[in-house]
Amino acid sequence: MVQLPIRSLCAASLVACTTLAQQNASTYDYIIVGGGTADSVLVVEYGPLNNDSSILLPSETLVSHADRYYNITSVPIPGLLNVTRPVLAGAIVGGGSAVNGMFFDRGSASDYDAWETLGNPGWGFQSLLPYFNKGVTFTPPSAQFAEMYNYTWDIGKAYGGQGEVQVSFPPYQFPGQEYVWNAWNELGIKKPDEAAGGEAVGAIQAPSALDPVTRTRSYARTTHYDGVPGIPSLERPLSRGTININTSDPANVPIVDYGTFSNPLDIAVAIPLVTFARKFNKLNAFANLGATEISPGANVTSETGIAEFLRRSFAPTAADIIKERTEWA
Numbered sequence: 001m002v003q004l005p006i007r008s009l010c011a012a013s014l015v016a017c018t019t020l021a022q023q024n025a026s027t028y029d030y031i032i033v034g035g036g037t038a039d040s041v042l043v044v045e046y047g048p049l050n051n052d053s054s055i056l057l058p059s060e061t062l063v064s065h066a067d068r069y070y071n072i073t074s075v076p077i078p079g080l081l082n083v084t085r086p087v088l089a090g091a092i093v094g095g096g097s098a099v100n101g102m103f104f105d106r107g108s109a110s111d112y113d114a115w116e117t118l119g120n121p122g123w124g125f126q127s128l129l130p131y132f133n134k135g136v137t138f139t140p141p142s143a144q145f146a147e148m149y150n151y152t153w154d155i156g157k158a159y160g161g162q163g164e165v166q167v168s169f170p171p172y173q174f175p176g177q178e179y180v181w182n183a184w185n186e187l188g189i190k191k192p193d194e195a196a197g198g199e200a201v202g203a204i205q206a207p208s209a210l211d212p213v214t215r216t217r218s219y220a221r222t223t224h225y226d227g228v229p230g231i232p233s234l235e236r237p238l239s240r241g242t243i244n245i246n247t248s249d250p251a252n253v254p255i256v257d258y259g260t261f262s263n264p265l266d267i268a269v270a271i272p273l274v275t276f277a278r279k280f281n282k283l284n285a286f287a288n289l290g291a292t293e294i295s296p297g298a299n300v301t302s303e304t305g306i307a308e309f310l311r312r313s314f315a316p317t318a319a320d321i322i323k324e325r326t327e328w329a
């Protein structure tokens with residue numbers, strides 16, 4: 001039995017955390033934090049029932065709606081020239097699944113197997129996969145759209161269940177995306193036929209959390225309640241951020257410290273992301289587009305120049321850096 005005196009409830013797989021009005025210290029057997037579309041049977045979310053129907057429209061993922069997020073700003077980030085950044089975490093019923101880009105993905109088998117290796121039997125990929133499958137209904141695209149957008153899938157590997165979360169490929173992709181697919185192909189980067197079956201590496205074309213009939217968002221509220229800049233991301237950063245309760249005012253919003261690039265190895269790893277992006281954009285796949293580099297500018301070639309550019313422009317959320325969760329206990 002886990003015994004935690006808890007005064008704050010932290011939202012979902014995202015990064016924010018807010019204190020509850022409830023001031024009683026209590027003990028709990030289990031604490032479910034968010035969960036979103038991750039097959040939760042119980043919805044624990046902070047925020048109102050937002051009935052704005054635009055939440056359901058895929059096009060609205062490109063529009064900013066401040067009222068759907070926590071109003072939390074990070075502390076200054078020294079690794080990014082002391083800027084502060086908003087913490088984008090959903091604060092309506094549905095949580096992150098109500099505000100995200102509807103990208104329906106899973107980690108690689110090795111990600112989950114690492115949980116098991118850390119001493120959690122039953123949390124490896126093969127043990128979890130039946131539950132992943134059970135939670136969603138996958139509807140394949142029509143032959144016409146599969147051919148038009150090179151969609152591939154493998155129901156036997158990754159789906160087969162009839163859960164509430166609807167997963168499908170959209171009947172529309174932005175014009176020009178074929179250049180990017182062809183560029184990955186030119187580099188010899190493999191595109192798995194099915195990324196949700198434990199092979200989330202390479203060039204991934206994931207389906208969306210999208211109802212195949214109404215073409216609207218399928219998210220934690222509809223399923224369980226009602227019935228960025230072109231900079232690559234750092235996948236395994238060494239820098240660590242924190243979320244702490246504000247000890248001088250526990251009812252205040254939490255103190256979010258991204259800590260981006262606080263470990264010098266991360267900036268050393270990020271510099272080649274820029275040199276790679278340059279190489280990528282010079283591939284034959286893009287040749288007839290006649291593109292020229294705007295940012296940071298072809299004249300910025302030194303490592304210090306690129307590092308300065310990264311510190312000016314990197315989105316802290318392009319690196320998942322929140323750790324040290326033990327402090328919440």
Ligand SMILES: *[C@@H]1O[C@H](CO)[C@@H](O)[C@H](O)[C@H]1NC(C)=O
Pocket residue numbers: 023024
């Ligand atoms: C716990 O909460 C209840 C209901 O809000 C309140 O009546 C009670 O006084 C609280 N107990 C403590 C120890 O704060």
Ligand SMILES: *[C@@H]1O[C@H](CO)[C@@H](O)[C@H](O)[C@H]1NC(C)=O
Pocket residue numbers: 049050051
């Ligand atoms: C939103 O809809 C729910 C029922 O689904 C209702 O209880 C709630 O009052 C509505 N909220 C607003 C602001 O209209």
Ligand SMILES: *[C@@H]1O[C@H](CO)[C@@H](O)[C@H](O)[C@H]1NC(C)=O
Pocket residue numbers: 066071
């Ligand atoms: C967000 O928080 C800031 C600082 O606490 C406050 O000044 C501002 O009015 C809040 N904005 C909204 C939309 O609540």
Ligand SMILES: *[C@@H]1O[C@H](CO)[C@@H](O)[C@H](O)[C@H]1NC(C)=O
Pocket residue numbers: 078081082
């Ligand atoms: C960021 O803030 C720290 C602490 O105030 C200061 O020492 C440092 O010089 C600042 N960095 C920049 C780039 O302004």
Ligand SMILES: *[C@@H]1O[C@H](CO)[C@@H](O)[C@H](O)[C@H]1NC(C)=O
Pocket residue numbers: 148149150177178179181182185
């Ligand atoms: C689909 O694949 C073919 C062959 O690799 C390629 O020529 C075409 O551009 C691709 N289409 C899209 C939309 O990615």
Ligand SMILES: *[C@@H]1O[C@H](CO)[C@@H](O)[C@H](O)[C@H]1NC(C)=O
Pocket residue numbers: 075246247248249252255
């Ligand atoms: C913590 O809360 C106090 C009191 O509301 C406030 O003055 C202070 O700015 C907060 N600290 C941070 C880092 O937000």
Ligand SMILES: *[C@@H]1O[C@H](CO)[C@@H](O)[C@H](O)[C@H]1NC(C)=O
Pocket residue numbers: 297299300305
């Ligand atoms: C690169 O060129 C741009 C525009 O031509 C200029 O604004 C910038 O200062 C230059 N940067 C360096 C490092 O020379």
